[in-house]
Each structure stands twice: as structure tokens, then as C-alpha cells.
Amino acid sequence: MSTNNPIKPPKLATRIFKAYCKNELADSILGDMQEQFFKQAEHGKPMRAKLRYWQNVLTFVNRHTLKSDKPNPWFSKNHTSMLRNYTLVTFRNLKKNPLFSLINLLGLAVGLASSLIIFLYIQQELSFDSFHRNADQIYRVTSTYARPSATYNWVRTPPALAPAIKNNFPGIGKVTRLRSTDEHVYFIEDDPFILGRGFYADSMFLEMMDYPLAMGNPLTALDEPNSIVISSDLAMRFFGNQNPMGKIIRFDNELPLRVTGVLEELPSNTHLDFELLISFTTYVVPEGYLADLNSWSWGGFYTFVELNADLDVDQLEERVTGLYEENYTRTDTKVTAHFQPLKKLYLDYGHFTNHGDLVRLGDKNTIFTLMAIAILVLIVASLNYMNLSTAISLNRGKEIGMRKVMGAVSGRIKAQFLWESILLALASMFIAIGLTWLAQPLFSDLLQIELPTDVAGMLGILPVLLGVTLLIGFLAGLYPSFVLSTFSPIKALRGRLKTSAVGNRVRKGLTVFQFVVSIVLLTGSFLIIKQTQFMREQPLGFETENVLILNVLGVDMNERYDVLKNTMLRNPFVTGFSESSHQFSNSSSSGPAHLEGAPPSENFQLNYYQTGYDFIDLMDLEITQGRFFSKDFPNDTASAMILNETAVAQMKLEDPVGQRIQFNNRDRVVVGVVKDFNYSSLHAPVAPMAIVMPFTIPSTFLIKTQGDNLTQVISSIESDYKNIIPEAPFDIKFLDDDIARMYDQEIRLSRLVGLFSSLAVILACLGLYGLVTYSVQARLTEVGIRKVLGGSLSKIMVLLSKQFFILILVANLLAWPLIFWLGSNWLSNFHYRIDLDLSIFLWPTLSLLLIAAITVSHQVIKAAWTNPVKVLRSE
Amino acid sequence: MRQGIGEFEEIVLLVVAAQHDHAYGLSVTEAIEVQLKRSVKLSSVHTSLYRLEEKGLVESRIGDTSTLRGGRKKRHFIITTLGKRALIEAQEARQTLWNQIPSSVLDISKG
Known part of the structure; x- marks a missing residue:
């Protein structure tokens, strides 16, 4: 070995090692590493030596060697170190009061989860047909027939319209027609299948709309007469694992159709609902119809246009109306054409006389109702969170007093409670995401609601969720932080905290509000269930059984x-x-x-x-x-x-x-x-x-x-x-x-509202529990004195619980007119409807009172049984 | 109850005892590699030594240096009484098991 050996251990590795390794160990370990390096290098294996050196640096990382006591510059700053302390104290308090903390966290989490679910659902409902690349340029042509006797809005148009648009306005873009196939029997060899969800579609259809094909060419699949494009499910049912392309399907056992394409599974948010497409050129007007495909009076075809980007829609509507004027023969009727944007078809259909077939329709009212419920549940949950947080914090008088004595100004106490509140809100957000994920099967099975399961859908809503959570955390933290920071240290150190009359009133107001919301939701769902039941049991005037x-x-x-x-x-x-x-x-x-x-x-x-x-x-x-x-x-x-x-x-x-x-x-x-x-x-x-x-x-x-x-x-x-x-x-x-299916919408709505209103009731009761705990604790001394002076158990219980029942009664009085107004509005949608009588109000109110009584009694009984010595000893 | 030692720790401890007063990380590593023909990482030996030190089976002191080490001092490890006792116990435990093997079993010539 020569001392001026040019090969040296890699410097970077040495530096990395020195950066993480404890000083007292670094020297001896580095010595060993270097000795090993040089010995190997001497044997003529410099590369292997270097590699070994690097390997050593990386594998030496463990608890024996890592620096532990080097002060971290971020935590060393005074305010951040207090933040660390606040976090620590937050966790200690969670542990100290596990049941209450769990109720509080879960309450907020359930509230967040239900609004999250509702928002996901609404997002899905609003996204219909937006998956088409050119969705913004695609319109459905509809027409209005104004006659002296009445005006009709038709979603479907005559068969001659689409060719006329194409011929008269060549620069317009793409035009396509659809006609539903009705139910027919399709034979594969000798096996018959009845299928009704299909369209005769112009060859342009698959070019215009983005329904991707798993097999076949979308540009040509519908060009030839007697072509059929089937869904992948049908392909599986018909042909199993065989290649379906080119196979023959006999339509009504006569007309042979050749499979020219297989659709990928349709997106769940498409308003057109089909499982097969037959080329339009195959379509023959059925016998007995008085019209043909040149007719201008047979409104049985959907017409879709995809406009070139720079065309003015209003002007086009006028020109298409002009086409009707030229061709529509009835003189007593004024026909106007309308272009309805594709994305609006799912929700915006209220003005149509007829909704056509094989289209899925959403319900704006359901969306609004759910949106309102989501917001209400969220508010109830936050109020509840606020009430419970305050109630828990009131036991922390000693801590606050001590902090103040040690020099915390009230701003620091405020910061502490805000920080705590935000931390806990964030924790409930994660629980809420978990709950949403768990609840997904429930929603798809029970309520027939498809929630977006893909990560992208969830991630899209995450920033909003995070924002809402932080806001709730902040707002809910404001109240306790202001209340708690104002106590004088002497009072605070005596242990139990009492708030001002104003504070009490604020909390009572919040509780009343929560109960108003719960009563409205509860009565609302009761009303919907009653009405649905009424409609189903209503004598229809004919035999339905058997x-x-x-x-x-x-x-x-x-x-x-x-x-x-x-x-x-x-x-x-x-x-x-x-x-x-x-x-x-x-x-x-x-x-x-x-x-x-x-x-x-x-x-x-x-x-x-x-x-x-x-x-x-x-x-x-x-x-x-x-x-x-x-x-x-x-x-x-x-x-x-x-x-x-x-x-x-x-x-x-x-x-x-x-x-x-x-x-x-x-x-x-x-x-x-x-x-x-x-x-x-x-x-x-x-x-x-x-x-x-x-x-x-x-x-x-x-x-x-x-x-x-x-x-x-x-x-x-x-x-x-x-x-x-x-x-x-x-x-x-x-x-x-068949008849029951007409009320699917109501049944679904009643289940949804029922579910979320029970959640609201549970949340409101949690809030009530917080309030009761708080005010009973504040009156323990009084209870003690009353007991010493001979107050009976029942008197004390009545005394303690009286105010809460007054709160609930006030909430009821406020809620009733609201229910009356909302309920009559909703019922006016129905011709056959129940009366808004007293029983509608009575049952929800009574059940709520019962639930509230159970909630209140736990704390009240506990307080009334307290040994007076315990509470009076320290006075 | 005394903390037990693992198989690898036992080997390290044996080498430390064998190289009395001269054992340090690399020497132990090399001994294991050469004598036991077992590939072992420097870091695992060090970690094992520190753990033995935590358990009180070895003690360490800063020792001499050499030019090969760029002037860095060695950390020498010496077996403690507790360590010696642990080695003896381990050996005795094995011996008990050895003694229980019928002699015919170990007669390799019989197959």
C-alpha cells in the first residue's frame, strides 16, 4: 500500500454520513469504513470498494447512529414550539375524555360524510353527457307546436327534418337521427332474446357522440344497411367468448343483421340509455303507419346536430323554423324549432309535453332538496361540534388558569383553541372520507344511486372538502376560544367555568336552530313517506291484483x-x-x-x-x-x-x-x-x-x-x-x-330524506347532550345546596330538564309554519294528496321529544344522584 | 429476567471475546467473513455491537488509530462479566441439547 494512493473514498458519501450520524459514533465508524475501503482498493477492486462504501453509508442508518438531540430550527422558534405543545395537549384531552371526544369527532365526521356523499351525487347528476368531446357543440333539435287549442313541446321531431337540415345548411356540422327500436325478438341461432333498449341510428351517430367501441370502426359501423352494434354485455350473452364481429343476429326471426361493432360499457352519466344500435338505413316504417320517412308531421325521431364552432344558435333556430314553415302543412299550427344543449337534456325537460323514450331523466327538485339537506346537515353538524367542543373545554379551567398565570395572554389562549378545533376538524375529515367509502355500497344498493368510485372523482372534491373543513374548524373554534380566553385566572383556577348569560343564550339559540332543522327534516320525510304510501294505496278504480x-x-x-x-x-x-x-x-x-x-x-x-x-x-x-x-x-x-x-x-x-x-x-x-x-x-x-x-x-x-x-x-x-x-x-x-314503478322517484326521495333527517336528529341530540352536560355541570353546586336543604330527587330533575323541553317546544313552534309552507308547496305537485293535518306534525314532534328526553335524562339523573358533599366541599 | 441474545449477537460476542482487547467493528466483521465464511455487512456488526452494549454485555472505549484509517480512532469493544456469563449460559444450553442426542444419530458413517 502506498500512502498517496490516488483512490479515495467518495466525498459525498462521507458528507452524507456525517450529516446523519451522531458525532460520538461518527469517528469510529468512519474509521472502520475507510479502513475497509482502503483494504479492498489495495486488492485492486476500487469500484467494488466504492460501492461497498456507499452501501455502508446507506445501511448504517438506524436508531443507534441517527442524531436525535440536534435542535430542529423550525420547532425551536417560540410560537411553533407552543403549537407543538397545543397539539400535545389536544391529544391528552382526547384521551382524558374518550367517549365525549369520540362523540364529537364522529358527529362532525358523519355530518361531513353525508354532505360529501350528497355533493358527490349532485356532481354526478350535473355531469350528464359532459364526457362527449364536443358536448358543448351538440344540440338536440326540438319543436313547439302552437295550436289554437293548446301548445305542445315535443322532444322528438319528424324524420324528414335531419336530412332537410343537412341539405339546406351544408356548413352546419354533423346531423344525426335516432328512432327507438321498441321491443323485438332477436334470434341468435335458435335462441330468442327480447330486447327493447335500442336505436336505429344514422351513420353519423358514433362520430358525433363519444360512445367508444371495443370492437369495430365507429366511422363505418353504422354505414351499411342491416348492421348492428351491440353492447359488450349483449356480446357476452349472445356469443360467450367467441368473437362477435360479423356474426348474424336475426331480427324478429326474419331480417338478418350483421354485427359490425361492440360498444364499451356506457358511461353511467349518459342520458341516452341503449344497448344496441341498428343502422338507420335498416329501418322500415311499420305496416299500418300513415306516414313515411319523408313526413313532416310524424314526431317520432330524435334529431341531434353538432354545430361548427362559430355558428350562431339563435340564427340557426330561426332558419330551421323556416324549414318547418315551408314543409309543415297544417295551417292552424305554428311550429318553432329549438336547439337544446346536450348537457342540459338530463335535467331540463320540464316544459316538454312528452319526454320521449330510452332517455334517462334526472330531477332538479331532488337535487335542490338534497343540496338543501346537505347544507343543513353540515350546519347542524358544525353547531353541534361547536357546542360539544365548548362543553368539553369547560372542564379545562385549571389548564387555562395555569397558562394565564404563566404568562399566556388571551390571544395565545384563543390561538390554542382555534388550533385544537382545526386539528380535530381535520381528523373528522379523514374519518368522513373513510365513512363515505364504507357507505358507498349502501347507496348503490338501497337508494340506487351510483357514486363516482374513481379516485379522480374523489380527488376533485378534496380541495373543496378541505376548505369546508378548515372553515368549520375555524368558525366552530371561534366561540369556545373567545369564551374561554376571557376568564380571569383566579376564577379559572378554581376549576369549573361559568359563562355569561349572553353566552348561554347564544348556545340555546344554536340548539333551537338545530332542532328546527331536525324537526323540519324529520317531518318532511314523514310527509313524503305518508304521501307515497297514500298514492300506492289509493284506490285506482280498477283491479290491480291478480x-x-x-x-x-x-x-x-x-x-x-x-x-x-x-x-x-x-x-x-x-x-x-x-x-x-x-x-x-x-x-x-x-x-x-x-x-x-x-x-x-x-x-x-x-x-x-x-x-x-x-x-x-x-x-x-x-x-x-x-x-x-x-x-x-x-x-x-x-x-x-x-x-x-x-x-x-x-x-x-x-x-x-x-x-x-x-x-x-x-x-x-x-x-x-x-x-x-x-x-x-x-x-x-x-x-x-x-x-x-x-x-x-x-x-x-x-x-x-x-x-x-x-x-x-x-x-x-x-x-x-x-x-x-x-x-x-x-x-x-x-x-x-308495473304500477308501483311509477312511484320509484318518490320512494327513492323518501329513503334519502329519511336517512339524512335521522342523521340530523342524531346530530341535534348530540348537540343537546353537550348543552345539557354543560349547564348541569354549571349548576352542580346549586343542586348540592338544594339537596342539603331537602329538595327531592324528582323536583331537582324537573328543575334541571325543564329548560331543555322549553327549548324543544320553541323549536317546534318555529318549525311548524316552515313545515306547513314547504309541505304544501311539495304536495301541490300531486293531484291526489294527503291533507296536512295535525298527525303529520304530532308524530315527529313526539318522537323527537322522546329522543331528547332520553338524551337529557342521562346527565340529569347523574347530577341529581350526586352526593352533595362532593360538590359543596370545595365551596 | 435477563435479555436473551440472538444467534448473530452470540457470534459477535464470541468474536469480541476471542479478539480480547483488540476487537473493533471491522476486525469483528472480517473475522466473521473469513472464519465463518459468512458474508456480513459492516453496519450489521456495528448495530449488533451497540445493541450488546445497551444490554451491558460489552463495553467500549476509544482506542488507537492507524494511517489506514485517516487518523480516525478505533472503538474497541471488551466483553463484560455479564457478557461472559451469557456466553457460558448459551454454550451450556447447547451442550445440554447436544448431550441428549443419541450417539447412533450422529454416527455419520452409518448414513
């Missing part, structure tokens, strides 16, 4: 209808069988009616329903005048019509039977009047309605059954059906289920 709806699709029923009917009627479980033009809960068709002899401009719009002779008995309806359709009158099939009472009243017919009416371009005679029945949702009053006999044999049938064993009944009907129509699937539903 009625089944049978759908026969893709089969020519002309020959087999009689066989089917006779076989069914011979079945011992079947007591009635009737054809039906559509299911009850679906929107019915409507047509214009013109009374004979009335001026030509006087038109009525009547909903109509097509059915056969047995309908009236099957549904248990009542004929008030005239008769129902009868086989004795062969003309009935073509020219008879039945009106409901509302239609008679609306058309002001004094003697309706025998009245001639031109309905849907056919001359008809009214043969009878049926008592009103609620054939659609109870939001609206019964609309005027006509019943006529079907033009062709429909594909939907109503079957009335008897027998308790439903499985037996249905399997018996199914075997009869399979004997007659073996090729089509057996598709049967219950009428009650």
Missing part, C-alpha cells in the same frame, strides 16, 4: 289469437283474458277528437287505449252510461268508442251516448261512459280518455288469474303458452309491479 301482463313479441298473432285466448280461458287459474294496446304505466297514446257539428278549430286531445270485449270485467270497471263493446254490435270494432267521465265533462257533453266524434281521423260513435280510473301516475288528475277497439291484434294481453300459489299459476299459464307459441319467449309481468 292481473298479469303478457307480452308476445315477434309473432304473427292473427292466426293464433283465438287459440291462445280459448286455451287461456280454459285454464282453471285464468278468469279473464283481454287484449291491450299498451301497458298501464307506460305513457298512453293520444289523438285529436272533433265533435260533430262543432267549429273546425275546436279540437280536444284525448288519450286512447285499445282493448277488447272482456276488458271491463277483467279490470272491474264500472260503466255509468250506455254499454261497453259487445259482440252483439259488429260495428263496434270499427266505429264504437267509450269515453271516461273526465272526457265527457271536458267536452261538455250532456248526452254523451250516441254523440258522433271524429277521432284520430275516423268517424266514431260514443256507446258508453266509463267511471274515471287512474290509468297513469297519481301526480296528475285523470286525463280525458277514450277506449276503442284495436285496429289489429295487439301483442300485449291482460290475464286475470285466481289461486294463491303464484308459481303454480304462472307455470300453468306458461305451459299453455308454450304449446301454442313455442317460438317466442314467455314474457310476463304483474300489473301491481
Whole structure:
């Protein structure tokens, strides 16, 4: 070895080592490391020596070698070291009062979590269709038909509109049409599948909207006639693991369609709801329709346009309106076109007469209601947090007194409590995020709400959440910090703190506010539940139990209808069988009616329903005048019509039977009047309605059954059906289920409001608990003296709890008018509604009183049982 | 109850005892590497020595230096009475186990 060996240990490594290693160990370890280095370098392995040296530097990091006592410059500053002390004391206090602290933290966390959930949901609802790259340029063309009798807003437009826009305004951008496929049977080999969620779509559709294809080319997939694009779910169901591309699907067992694309799973926030697309060129106008694809009066097609960026929408609307003026032939109608932005379709539909099909619709009211609830719950939670924090802090008189004696000015005490409050709020924020994550399955199962599960969605809302949390922490900390910092050290050192009368009033005010919110929410959910129940139990005027709806699709029923009917009627479980033009809960068709002899401009719009002779008995309806359709009158099939009472009243017919009416371009005679029945949702009053006999044999049938064993009944009907129509699937539903589905929205709303209002009640009770604890503690001396002087247990309990019940009563008095106002507003959405009577107010109030009594009694009983010696000894 | 020592600690302690009065981090490391043919990191030996010191099984003092070390002093480790007792106990424990093995088992020639 030579002493002037050029190889030296790496300097940087040595420096790093010196930076972390304790001084007293550094020298000897470095010596060892260097000795090892030089020995290895001497053996002619300088690289390995260096590597070993570095490895040593990195592996020597452990608790024996790390510097521990070197003062950190940040913590060494005076105010930051106090911050460290405050944090320490915060944790000590949490430990000292674990139950109370847990209640406090959890209360705020639950409040934060529920608003977080609601905000996530609202964010999702507001994001509909924003995933399309050009969403801001895409519009749906809708039209308004202004007639002397009424004005109609249609979301769907005539089939000739889209080609006309394309031809007349070549520079406009992209134009596409959609027509729903209705339910059909799709055959894969010999397996039939009934599918209804599909569109005939122009070839431009997949270029305009961003529904990505897992297979196939979006630019060409819908170009050829007889092309079909299916969802990946369908591809799996139809073909399993085989490659679906190019496979043949037989539409109604006749028309072969070739699979030209497979859709990726649709985003959950698309307003169009479909699982298959068929190229528009495949579409054939069904037999029996009076219109063709050049029609300007058949409003059955969605028209979408994607505008080139610089076009003026208002001007375009005018020019498209001009197209209607040129082509629409009815002179009594003024048609105007509107361009509705794609992103608004999901929520902004209230002005439309008809909402179209296969679209998902949100509800603005639900969003507003939930938003209000979220904010209220958040406020209640923060107030509660504030009350509880104050209550806990009041036991800390000695600490505050001591701090003051040691020289803390009131500003430092304020800073301490603010810091504590913010720290705890942050802690609850993390608990809230955890709770939200845990609650996600509950929301998707119970409430059918899809929350965004992706991290990006959660992260997007994190800054807002953090801001809100810090704000709550700060505001909630303000009150206790000001209260606690003003005590004189002598008073504070005596232990228990008492606040001023003003402070008491503030806290009572807050509690009253919390209870007003809870009562409003609780009564609100009670009201919604009652109304929903009322609607479901409301006599509809017809038989709903034991009625089944049978759908026969893709089969020519002309020959087999009689066989089917006779076989069914011979079945011992079947007591009635009737054809039906559509299911009850679906929107019915409507047509214009013109009374004979009335001026030509006087038109009525009547909903109509097509059915056969047995309908009236099957549904248990009542004929008030005239008769129902009868086989004795062969003309009935073509020219008879039945009106409901509302239609008679609306058309002001004094003697309706025998009245001639031109309905849907056919001359008809009214043969009878049926008592009103609620054939659609109870939001609206019964609309005027006509019943006529079907033009062709429909594909939907109503079957009335008897027998308790439903499985037996249905399997018996199914075997009869399979004997007659073996090729089509057996598709049967219950009428009650169908009707119940009309109230899905209300049921969901009632569950949501119910859930969050119970949370609000729990939070309010936590706040009450804090208040009770606080004021009972403050009066312990008084309780002691009363007991010594012979006050009875019950008297003391009444004395202590009286004020809280007064608070709750005040809250009730304030809440009732509010509920009355909000409740009547909401109920006015319904034609059939419950009265806002006393029972609506009574039950929530009583239950709240009970819950409050339980909350209060715990502390009150504890105080009343206290041994007076304990509290009076120190006085 | 006295803190037990691990297998590696026992080896380190043995080497410290063997190199009486001259043991320091690197010497122990080298001894283990050369004599036991076991690859070992300098840092693990040091850590082990400090832990033994914490347990009171060895003591350390600052010792001499050499040019090879750039003038840095060695930290010498010496076994304490407690350490000696721990070694003896460990050996006795092993011996007890050894003695329990039937002689036929260890007769390698029989396979």
C-alpha cells in the first residue's frame, strides 16, 4: 500500500454520513469504513470498494447512529414550539375524555360524510353527457307546436327534418337521427332474446357522440344497411367468448343483421340509455303507419346536430323554423324549432309535453332538496361540534388558569383553541372520507344511486372538502376560544367555568336552530313517506291484483289469437283474458277528437287505449252510461268508442251516448261512459280518455288469474303458452309491479330524506347532550345546596330538564309554519294528496321529544344522584 | 429476567471475546467473513455491537488509530462479566441439547 494512493473514498458519501450520524459514533465508524475501503482498493477492486462504501453509508442508518438531540430550527422558534405543545395537549384531552371526544369527532365526521356523499351525487347528476368531446357543440333539435287549442313541446321531431337540415345548411356540422327500436325478438341461432333498449341510428351517430367501441370502426359501423352494434354485455350473452364481429343476429326471426361493432360499457352519466344500435338505413316504417320517412308531421325521431364552432344558435333556430314553415302543412299550427344543449337534456325537460323514450331523466327538485339537506346537515353538524367542543373545554379551567398565570395572554389562549378545533376538524375529515367509502355500497344498493368510485372523482372534491373543513374548524373554534380566553385566572383556577348569560343564550339559540332543522327534516320525510304510501294505496278504480301482463313479441298473432285466448280461458287459474294496446304505466297514446257539428278549430286531445270485449270485467270497471263493446254490435270494432267521465265533462257533453266524434281521423260513435280510473301516475288528475277497439291484434294481453300459489299459476299459464307459441319467449309481468314503478322517484326521495333527517336528529341530540352536560355541570353546586336543604330527587330533575323541553317546544313552534309552507308547496305537485293535518306534525314532534328526553335524562339523573358533599366541599 | 441474545449477537460476542482487547467493528466483521465464511455487512456488526452494549454485555472505549484509517480512532469493544456469563449460559444450553442426542444419530458413517 502506498500512502498517496490516488483512490479515495467518495466525498459525498462521507458528507452524507456525517450529516446523519451522531458525532460520538461518527469517528469510529468512519474509521472502520475507510479502513475497509482502503483494504479492498489495495486488492485492486476500487469500484467494488466504492460501492461497498456507499452501501455502508446507506445501511448504517438506524436508531443507534441517527442524531436525535440536534435542535430542529423550525420547532425551536417560540410560537411553533407552543403549537407543538397545543397539539400535545389536544391529544391528552382526547384521551382524558374518550367517549365525549369520540362523540364529537364522529358527529362532525358523519355530518361531513353525508354532505360529501350528497355533493358527490349532485356532481354526478350535473355531469350528464359532459364526457362527449364536443358536448358543448351538440344540440338536440326540438319543436313547439302552437295550436289554437293548446301548445305542445315535443322532444322528438319528424324524420324528414335531419336530412332537410343537412341539405339546406351544408356548413352546419354533423346531423344525426335516432328512432327507438321498441321491443323485438332477436334470434341468435335458435335462441330468442327480447330486447327493447335500442336505436336505429344514422351513420353519423358514433362520430358525433363519444360512445367508444371495443370492437369495430365507429366511422363505418353504422354505414351499411342491416348492421348492428351491440353492447359488450349483449356480446357476452349472445356469443360467450367467441368473437362477435360479423356474426348474424336475426331480427324478429326474419331480417338478418350483421354485427359490425361492440360498444364499451356506457358511461353511467349518459342520458341516452341503449344497448344496441341498428343502422338507420335498416329501418322500415311499420305496416299500418300513415306516414313515411319523408313526413313532416310524424314526431317520432330524435334529431341531434353538432354545430361548427362559430355558428350562431339563435340564427340557426330561426332558419330551421323556416324549414318547418315551408314543409309543415297544417295551417292552424305554428311550429318553432329549438336547439337544446346536450348537457342540459338530463335535467331540463320540464316544459316538454312528452319526454320521449330510452332517455334517462334526472330531477332538479331532488337535487335542490338534497343540496338543501346537505347544507343543513353540515350546519347542524358544525353547531353541534361547536357546542360539544365548548362543553368539553369547560372542564379545562385549571389548564387555562395555569397558562394565564404563566404568562399566556388571551390571544395565545384563543390561538390554542382555534388550533385544537382545526386539528380535530381535520381528523373528522379523514374519518368522513373513510365513512363515505364504507357507505358507498349502501347507496348503490338501497337508494340506487351510483357514486363516482374513481379516485379522480374523489380527488376533485378534496380541495373543496378541505376548505369546508378548515372553515368549520375555524368558525366552530371561534366561540369556545373567545369564551374561554376571557376568564380571569383566579376564577379559572378554581376549576369549573361559568359563562355569561349572553353566552348561554347564544348556545340555546344554536340548539333551537338545530332542532328546527331536525324537526323540519324529520317531518318532511314523514310527509313524503305518508304521501307515497297514500298514492300506492289509493284506490285506482280498477283491479290491480291478480292481473298479469303478457307480452308476445315477434309473432304473427292473427292466426293464433283465438287459440291462445280459448286455451287461456280454459285454464282453471285464468278468469279473464283481454287484449291491450299498451301497458298501464307506460305513457298512453293520444289523438285529436272533433265533435260533430262543432267549429273546425275546436279540437280536444284525448288519450286512447285499445282493448277488447272482456276488458271491463277483467279490470272491474264500472260503466255509468250506455254499454261497453259487445259482440252483439259488429260495428263496434270499427266505429264504437267509450269515453271516461273526465272526457265527457271536458267536452261538455250532456248526452254523451250516441254523440258522433271524429277521432284520430275516423268517424266514431260514443256507446258508453266509463267511471274515471287512474290509468297513469297519481301526480296528475285523470286525463280525458277514450277506449276503442284495436285496429289489429295487439301483442300485449291482460290475464286475470285466481289461486294463491303464484308459481303454480304462472307455470300453468306458461305451459299453455308454450304449446301454442313455442317460438317466442314467455314474457310476463304483474300489473301491481308495473304500477308501483311509477312511484320509484318518490320512494327513492323518501329513503334519502329519511336517512339524512335521522342523521340530523342524531346530530341535534348530540348537540343537546353537550348543552345539557354543560349547564348541569354549571349548576352542580346549586343542586348540592338544594339537596342539603331537602329538595327531592324528582323536583331537582324537573328543575334541571325543564329548560331543555322549553327549548324543544320553541323549536317546534318555529318549525311548524316552515313545515306547513314547504309541505304544501311539495304536495301541490300531486293531484291526489294527503291533507296536512295535525298527525303529520304530532308524530315527529313526539318522537323527537322522546329522543331528547332520553338524551337529557342521562346527565340529569347523574347530577341529581350526586352526593352533595362532593360538590359543596370545595365551596 | 435477563435479555436473551440472538444467534448473530452470540457470534459477535464470541468474536469480541476471542479478539480480547483488540476487537473493533471491522476486525469483528472480517473475522466473521473469513472464519465463518459468512458474508456480513459492516453496519450489521456495528448495530449488533451497540445493541450488546445497551444490554451491558460489552463495553467500549476509544482506542488507537492507524494511517489506514485517516487518523480516525478505533472503538474497541471488551466483553463484560455479564457478557461472559451469557456466553457460558448459551454454550451450556447447547451442550445440554447436544448431550441428549443419541450417539447412533450422529454416527455419520452409518448414513
